[in-house]
Amino acid sequence: xxxxxxxxxxxxxxxxNPAQIQAPILPESATGADSAALIAQLTICLEAAHxxxxxxxxxxxxxxxxxxxxxxxxxxxxxxxxxxxFEFAEPPAGLSVERFDRPFEALKxxxxxxxxxxxxxxxxxxxxxxxxxxxxxxxxxxxxSLVPPIHLCLIDERRIHPSLASAxxxxxxxxxxxTNLIFVSGPSKTADIQQTLAYGAHGPKELIVFLxxxxxx
Amino acid sequence: xxxxxxxxxxxxxFSNRTSAIVDDPHLQKSFRGAMDFLMAKRLAQFPDVQAFxxxxxxxxxxxxxxxxxxxxxLVQLETNLTANGIVVHWxxxxxxxxxxxxxxxxxxxAPLIVKGKSMVSEEIxxxxxxxxxxxxxxxxxxxEYIVQLAGERPSHIIMPAIHKTKQQISELFAAxxxxxxxxxxxxxxxxxxxxxxREKFAETKVGLSGVNVAVAETGTICLVENEGNGRMCTTVPxxxxxxTGIEKVVEKLEHVPPLMTxxxxxxxxxxxxxxxxxxxxxxxxxxxxxxxxxxxxxxxxGRTQAYANEEFRATLQCIRCGACMNHCPVYGRIxxxxxxxxxxxxxGKIISPHLLGLDATDSLVTASTLCGxxxxxxxxxxxxxxxxxxLRTQAQGNSAAPLRGAGxxxxxxxxxxxxxxxxxxxxxxxxxxxxxxxxxxxxxxPKSQGGWTRSRAPLRPAARTLHSRMxxxxxxRH
Numbered sequence: 001x002x003x004x005x006x007x008x009x010x011x012x013x014x015x016x017n018p019a020q021i022q023a024p025i026l027p028e029s030a031t032g033a034d035s036a037a038l039i040a041q042l043t044i045c046l047e048a049a050h051x052x053x054x055x056x057x058x059x060x061x062x063x064x065x066x067x068x069x070x071x072x073x074x075x076x077x078x079x080x081x082x083x084x085x086f087e088f089a090e091p092p093a094g095l096s097v098e099r100f101d102r103p104f105e106a107l108k109x110x111x112x113x114x115x116x117x118x119x120x121x122x123x124x125x126x127x128x129x130x131x132x133x134x135x136x137x138x139x140x141x142x143x144x145s146l147v148p149p150i151h152l153c154l155i156d157e158r159r160i161h162p163s164l165a166s167a168x169x170x171x172x173x174x175x176x177x178x179t180n181l182i183f184v185s186g187p188s189k190t191a192d193i194q195q196t197l198a199y200g201a202h203g204p205k206e207l208i209v210f211l212x213x214x215x216x217x
Numbered sequence: 218x219x220x221x222x223x224x225x226x227x228x229x230x231f232s233n234r235t236s237a238i239v240d241d242p243h244l245q246k247s248f249r250g251a252m253d254f255l256m257a258k259r260l261a262q263f264p265d266v267q268a269f270x271x272x273x274x275x276x277x278x279x280x281x282x283x284x285x286x287x288x289x290x291l292v293q294l295e296t297n298l299t300a301n302g303i304v305v306h307w308x309x310x311x312x313x314x315x316x317x318x319x320x321x322x323x324x325x326x327a328p329l330i331v332k333g334k335s336m337v338s339e340e341i342x343x344x345x346x347x348x349x350x351x352x353x354x355x356x357x358x359x360x361e362y363i364v365q366l367a368g369e370r371p372s373h374i375i376m377p378a379i380h381k382t383k384q385q386i387s388e389l390f391a392a393x394x395x396x397x398x399x400x401x402x403x404x405x406x407x408x409x410x411x412x413x414x415r416e417k418f419a420e421t422k423v424g425l426s427g428v429n430v431a432v433a434e435t436g437t438i439c440l441v442e443n444e445g446n447g448r449m450c451t452t453v454p455x456x457x458x459x460x461t462g463i464e465k466v467v468e469k470l471e472h473v474p475p476l477m478t479x480x481x482x483x484x485x486x487x488x489x490x491x492x493x494x495x496x497x498x499x500x501x502x503x504x505x506x507x508x509x510x511x512x513x514x515x516x517x518x519g520r521t522q523a524y525a526n527e528e529f530r531a532t533l534q535c536i537r538c539g540a541c542m543n544h545c546p547v548y549g550r551i552x553x554x555x556x557x558x559x560x561x562x563x564x565g566k567i568i569s570p571h572l573l574g575l576d577a578t579d580s581l582v583t584a585s586t587l588c589g590x591x592x593x594x595x596x597x598x599x600x601x602x603x604x605x606x607x608l609r610t611q612a613q614g615n616s617a618a619p620l621r622g623a624g625x626x627x628x629x630x631x632x633x634x635x636x637x638x639x640x641x642x643x644x645x646x647x648x649x650x651x652x653x654x655x656x657x658x659x660x661x662x663p664k665s666q667g668g669w670t671r672s673r674a675p676l677r678p679a680a681r682t683l684h685s686r687m688x689x690x691x692x693x694r695h
Contacts, residue, residue: 003517004295004307007463010521011288021285024278026471027271049491081505104453104506112419129489138503142452146445164474174470177435179501180452183493188445190407191485192360192376194247194383195254198407201359202414203445203492 029165038127038160039211045130049186050199051207055157058216061086065119065152068208069095078115078148082139085121085154085214100141111143117150118143118204124159126167131185132209133167135178142180151204153184156214228580232668234555235584244380248552251379255543258486259594276479277598279472280534287524290433290466291515297436301498303511311341314516318343318425318458321512322352325456327422331414333450334358334442335427336374336537337460337516340559340572343425355421357414357446359407366393372553374560375484375539380552414446424450424508428461429536430476431513433468436497438513441481443491451496457508459496463515464524464533476536479596483538519571519621526618528607532567534597539564541591541601547584556581563591567604575612576622582608583626652682 001009033041043053056064069077070092081101091097098115100107111118120140122132132153136142145151161167164183168174173181188203199205238244263269283290295305308314314337322330330347332338332354344354344365356365360377364370366389371377378386383401390409391399397409418424426447430439438459440447451457467473481487500507523529542548542562553561558569558581566585569578582605591601610616613632614624641651655678662677669676 002307003309003313007307007309007515007517007521008288008291010517011291011463011524014521014525015288016285016527018286021282022278024275024282024472026475027275045488100505102505108419108453112415131489131493136504136507138505141504141506142448143506146448146452164477165471168470168474173435175434177437177470177495177497179496179498179504179507181495181497182448183489183495184491185489185493186491188443189491190359190444192358192363192378192444193386193403193406194381195251195376195379196383196403198404200411201407201444201446202357202411202418202449 026165029163029169031162031166033127033162035157035160038162039157041127042125042130042160043211045127046132046186046207046209047130049130050189051130051186051209053209053211055211058085058212058214061154061210061212062088064210066092066095068152069117072150074116074150076115077117077119077152078111078144079119080121080140080144083121083137084119085156085212100144104141104143111147115148117152118145118148119152119154120145122153122155122159124161124167124171125155126162126164126183127160128163129185131164131183133171134182134184136180136182137178142182145182145184146203149200149204150206150208151184151187152208152210154210154212157211158214228557228577231555231557231580231584234557235551238551238555243382244552245550247380247382248549251376252543252549255376255486259483259540259543260486262482262486262488272475272479273596273598275475276536276596277534279467279476280536280597283467283472284464284524284530284533286468287464287466290468291463293433293468294431294436294466295515297433298513299436301436303436303438303498303513306512306514307517308514309517311516311518312346314341314460314514314518315343315346317512317514318460319347319350319352321456321458322347322350322423325422327352327456329353329355329417329421330423330425330458331355331357331417331421331450331454332361333424333426333440333447334361334377335425335460336371336559337427337462338425339371340518341460341516343460354425355414355417357418357450358442359410359444359446362410362414363389366390370554370559372561373539373542374537374553374564380554414449418446418449418453421454423456423458424454425458425460426450428459428465428513429480430473431461431466432470432473433466435470437470438496438511439473439477440494440496441477441490441492442494443485443487445492448492448494451494452507455508456510456512457496457499458512458514460514460516462533463517463520464535476597480536480538483540483594483596519573522621523568523571526620529567529571529604529620531599532571532604534599535564535568536597537564538596540594540596544590544594546586546588546590556584563601563605564599567599567601567608570608570611570620570622574622574625575608575620576625579612579622579626582612652684656680656682 190201363378387401548562612626
């Protein structure tokens with residue numbers, strides 16, 4: 001008998017009668033909040049978690065991203081290979097814009113050492129906890145929101161759900177999930193030294209969120 | 218990286234370890250400050266008592282339901298993980314779990330494993346087992362990194378370095394990390410840790426993580442964290458190994474949100490952690506990053522013993538938030554290291570007897586005032602004080618279904634004393650003779666009464682019995 005069978009055998013011998021098992025009753029998930037309230041709540045929660053939230057028109061996205069990079073004198077920005085709601089008409093002066101278009105192994109030294117900011121597009125957001133949700137895909141690698149010190153994240157404001165439970169239902173994640181679903185609620189942080197909060201523990205030190213209206217042309 | 222092996226002998230020397238800590242005013246102040254901080258943060262997250270009780274009921278029901286279906290859920294989890302490309306390993310003992318990791322490391326020819334926070338890896342003493350095979354294990358959670366540098370163990374399941382002051386950490390970094398000058402700025406210290414560990418994340422072939430909850434219906438491993446080291450360990454290396462106790466599984470994805478909000482709010486007073494990471498497989502064709510292999514180790518190590526008894530099964534409801542230790546008056550005085558077990562505090566007292574046997578832990582189950590605070594704050598309503606009493610009964614050997622090591626706490630003199638007490642207090646004649654004698658012979662009461670007089674005045678029988686005083690009061694009334 002294998003370890004597996006012995007463990008399962010011991011559990012089965014002592015498991016309660018299935019007839020006595022009551023399924024849990026889950027709380028109703030919030031629905032129907034209006035879009036302005038969801039945007040406001042998402043913004044408040046993200047800002048409370050030390051994120052920088054900027055609301056821009058869709059047409060102004062490229063200028064907003066370029067403006068941020070210019071203000072911070074960034075030299076390198078890495079974009080996902082596809083799925084962006086904007087294109088740079090021309091790369092901002094002094095900024096090298098790269099694409100995450102090869103396997104991670106080929107980009108690892110650049111990502112760890114050189115790339116100052118990574119940009120991703122959130123699939124949706126959760127208002128009550130101030131959370132951005134990103135599913136991994138060929139277009140959207142996981143390390144782009146993790147390794148560079150600054151994370152720029154775009155979120156379509158029509159894609160905000162009131163809570164995790166409502167997001168789960170609306171997005172139909174069950175029963176088949178992406179390889180990795182990551183929920184981000186601020187820049188990386190720790191309070192492991194004498195309960196003192198410090199940002200940029202292992203992930204990005206800064207999170208800049210660009211909220212835009214995806215229904216605009 | 219040096220870590221001194223420390224084998225589990227929690228009961229031996231427990232009271233000596235505690236007295237040194239209780240007598241240290243500096244440690245007392247830092248424990249109190251940390252506990253007050255965590256309690257206040259948690260309370261701010263549960264402003265409405267009724268809402269908290271409602272959410273607890275949901276959490277308790279989900280955990281009870283999941284445990285009731287545990288064998289089926291484990292099989293379902295295994296089936297779906299396997300379908301997702303995650304390799305499942307089962308381990309009955311710490312040694313079997315260590316061997317799985319050693320075999321994977323050997324096959325990958327990897328000299329280093331970088332670890333995210335995992336209490337189960339502490340439970341199986343993974344770092345020492347790997348070290349014995351010449352494999353380095355590096356902790357990457359800032360608190361775990363600090364205690365590993367210091368050659369210590371975590372003293373809290375959520376905040377591993379809670380027993381260390383900023384000054385101690387400053388000195389530690391300056392002494393142990395090459396090229397680092399002394400600084401007592403927390404931001405600078407964290408940036409030093411970030412720099413050192415980033416090099417290792419980029420270099421390592423294998424990363425290890427724990428599991429906060431595993432979802433059977435989707436074959437998913439969920440992890441909560443704030444630092445990003447958990448994401449690093451599960452995303453950057455070629456191989457990701459996750460390890461968990463068999464109890465951490467739930468049936469449905471919809472069971473996750475209530476448990477996770479209870480977890481983060483109870484643990485650190487956060488509505489949500491910075492990262493919540495759901496892993497449902499290795500890198501798929503076309504994807505550009507993520508590990509090539511994902512493994513999950515399911516560990517028993519005594520959990521099936523707790524499962525076998527309906528009462529002790531509640532122990533396995535635990536979601537490892539640490540609120541019970543933050544609110545425990547004993548933990549707040551002695552800190553986590555004194556217990557000598559991987560899991561300290563109230564949850565440690567009720568889980569460790571199953572992992573290590575009651576013979577190794579009998580003095581822990583009595584290290585409680587039974588004030589009930591742990592039971593009141595537990596987000597999944599584990600009746601910790603009741604379980605402590607049942608474990609004490611077990612330690613005395615008074616149970617029809619004895620646990621491993623039951624009866625080890627029984628001392629012949631104590632047993633005899635209670636037998637005599639039972640006889641005297643159930644026979645009126647014997648009681649009268651006894652009380653007559655002790656009230657007359659009270660001057661002979663010993664000055665030294667063992668543990669009692671170490672910090673208290675000696676007990677001395679009263680000059681008159683309660684019965685005789687009651688009779689006098691009755692007489693005066695008439």
